[in-house]
Amino acid sequence: MTDELQQTTKLVLERGYLASLGIVDEHGPWVADVIYIADEDLNLYWMSTPERRHSRAIDSGHNHVAAAIAVTQSADQPDEGLQISGVAKRVEQPSLELLKQWMRKKRKPLTSAIGAVLTDHVWYQLMPDRIELIYQEKFGYDRQKVL
Numbered sequence: 034m035t036d037e038l039q040q041t042t043k044l045v046l047e048r049g050y051l052a053s054l055g056i057v058d059e060h061g062p063w064v065a066d067v068i069y070i071a072d073e074d075l076n077l078y079w080m081s082t083p084e085r086r087h088s089r090a091i092d093s094g095h096n097h098v099a100a101a102i103a104v105t106q107s108a109d110q111p112d113e114g115l116q117i118s119g120v121a122k123r124v125e126q127p128s129l130e131l132l133k134q135w136m137r138k139k140r141k142p143l144t145s146a147i148g149a150v151l152t153d154h155v156w157y158q159l160m161p162d163r164i165e166l167i168y169q170e171k172f173g174y175d176r177q178k179v180l
Contacts, residue, residue, distance in 0.1 A: 039075075042166050042179050045115055046071040048104045050138065052079070052117075054159075055099040058090035069102075070134045075180070077117070077159040078124065078131055091121045091157060100159060111169035116176070118163045124156035131156060 052069045055062060065087040067079035077100065081088045091098070098121045104113040124131075164179035166172075 038166060038177055038179050041168055041171065041177075042075060042115065042164060043071070045102065045104055045113055045166065045168065046075070046077075049102040049114070052077060052100040052102050054079075054087055054121075055101075056087050056090040056095055058086070058093070058095045060086075063087060063090070068135070068139065069100075070131065070138055075161055075164060077161075078127075078135070079157055080135065080154045081157060082153050083155055088123075088155070088157065092123060096121045098159060112167050112174075113169065114167045116163075116165040116167070117159065117161050119159050119161040121157055121159045124158050127156040 050068060051066045053064050054067050055064045057063070063086050065081075065085065067081060067087075069077045069079045071077050083089070083092060087098075090096075098119065100115075100117040102115040102117070105111070161180055166177040166179050168177065
């Protein structure tokens with residue numbers, strides 16, 4: 034991966050807010066929107082309750098997942114987004130930094146999420162094995178393979 038592709042991918046991850054997470058379980062395919070954050074290695078993280086269908090699927094071993102992130106908001110903007118596939122897992126000992134970063138993305142004070150985190154939410158991580166970048170401004174309609 035070139036530095037330009039990595040930097041552009043990080044920019045798109047920072048500008049995005051929701052990832053549409055696709056799973057397949059014993060009942061078939063399912064998509065759920067999650068508010069995500071990303072680390073330097075392009076891993077995605079989100080919080081969810083273990084009772085949600087996507088969480089149950091990941092926890093029960095249906096953990097090869099896909100995600101789509103669309104940053105483009107209107108037809109007059111250039112296409113910008115990511116297509117990602119990889120393996121997801123529950124994060125057993127999340128760091129406080131994850132929560133801080135997630136709350137900054139939501140633009141809310143840290144104290145407003147403490148109750149949810151301590152009672153019923155858990156963290157999940159998507160470790161990508163494939164990332165395709167859509168960035169029309171630089172690359173036209175050619176998707177760029179990042180991973």
